[in-house]
Amino acid sequence: MKAIVWQGKKDLRCEEVPDPTIEDPKDAIIRITSTCICGSDLHLMDGLVPSMMKGDVMGHEPMGEVVEVGPEARAKGLNVGDRVVVPFQMTCGECEQCQKHNFSLCQRTNRNADLAKALWGDTTAGLFGYSHITGGFAGGQAEYLRVPYAATTCIKVPQTGEDEKYVFLSDILPTGWQAADQADIQDTDTVAIWGCGPVGLFAILSAKIMGAKRVIAIDDVPERLEMARSIGGIEVMDRKGIDVNHALKDMTGGHGPDKCIDAVGMEAHGPNMFLDAIDRVQVAMKLETDRPPVLREAIMAIKAGGTLSIPGVYGGLTNQIPFGAIMNKGLTIRTGQTHVRKYADDLLRRIDEGEIDPTFLITHTVPLGKAPEMYKTFREKQDGCVKVVLKP
Structure with missing residues (x-):
């Protein structure tokens, strides 16, 4: 599949990488239909977040369609064909922090928790596409994405309505x-x-x-x-x-x-x-x-x-x-990093009722392959660029 890959400071490329596969019964595979460039991605591009490695897949604001589901995720109600937004953090739904709705502090989903503890004194949740301090998970600026803890992480959205209406539930709206x-x-x-x-x-x-x-x-x-x-x-x-x-x-x-x-x-x-x-x-x-x-x-x-x-x-x-x-x-x-699931249901309701129209800030919609040049446009605030939506 195609993905946006970090190859060093200020060096992002659209490359072919292996398709993701189910690795755990809690996993799901999402076919990405829309994904975005976030301001915090620029910190990675600029080399300011430690522990990025060459070949890391970028992105943490995706949405799409479930195309494969592990048995434990299916048992919790996630099914092939569901349309979902994927928050930037993974949540187990069961640990002490998740029970307090501090979802960005999930104690189970960061597989490099010891690294996070060494830098910050305790761990964050696992984050998509955001360095090995937060788990080293592949991000969502790609054609497909593996989502660990999928049933408790993904936000189901209506099957109708343009992606742009919902994709910002992944991060910037909450x-x-x-x-x-x-x-x-x-x-x-x-x-x-x-x-x-x-x-x-x-x-x-x-x-x-x-x-x-x-x-x-x-x-x-x-x-x-x-x-x-x-x-x-x-x-x-x-x-x-x-x-x-x-x-x-x-x-x-x-x-x-x-x-x-x-x-x-x-x-x-x-x-x-x-x-x-x-x-x-x-x-x-x-x-x-x-x-x-x-x-x-x-x-x-x-x-x-x-x-x-x-x-x-x-x-x-x-x-x-x-x-x-x-x-x-x-x-x-x-x-703090945002506790996306804490606000998701309320914000989804406000979108569907018309109180919030998140689409007003979109300035650029481009194919995934143009992401490296759009990163530079966004970074330099050129061409009136405020928000970029990528289409795999």
Whole structure:
């Protein structure tokens, strides 16, 4: 089959790889009908997530049709012909974390759990196409995908309706929703959201649905700001040439937003050229792995007693974090990979009832074989690229 394969830093190729097969009674094989490029895939492309190996298959936002089912998955109700979305994480449904609905922290599905514990102190769930720290599982930018723990991982969706209506249930829609949910939004809150990429756009939409009094979207890419503006009922801030912290204070009576969301993550850039340069040097020298200017900015901008939600991906170490501000302002910080299955049923209902139309952010739909060039287009924010859907 054809798949998008990591062959080194900034080296992605469409290559022939072996078809997946059933390896465990809990497995299923999915014929992929749509899959996507995610912003966090760029961290892999840029070599910022350790433990990628040549030949690893990329991608963690797929959906398709079940074409083969192991006996244990079949016994739990998954059948050939089912149309499913595959979340980016595998869930056993039975461990302590799954019972708490902390599905991205599943204790059984990461076959390299010891590696994750060495880096982070405990394991995450197994993730598709996202390095050997999270299991080394083949990803979904391919024609077929093996799904371990398939019956408790896959989300069944209606047989009718375009893929684009449902495919974002794999990651970015629930990620944006969880970002807003973790902020504990009240109807008196002003919410500032850094980043108007796909996750940021869904966080903006979610904050609005959850009843925030004001939503302020922050970015510096014109087409992304315009897409945020199209959501309606929000305020848009172009961060170019301004002091975001001072601007937010001016907009909020001098104290800052009640809630902040960092939807950018580890490859952010900021207005302070000196700090940006320091970050880039420290990353190059392996003194830190992540560039955190948005995180710093949000910590300083937020109102005392506020809540900072972080859906943006961070992988390792970050420097010059103003922890004194976190402590002295009494901030609450909530983070984490998204617990997709926790939100899937509710979001599926909202899609089918017409409350949420996730398709508004799609800018490019291309064959799977064009993925390597579209990665570069997405990375450089060229051609108005916000979200790419790939068709195997």
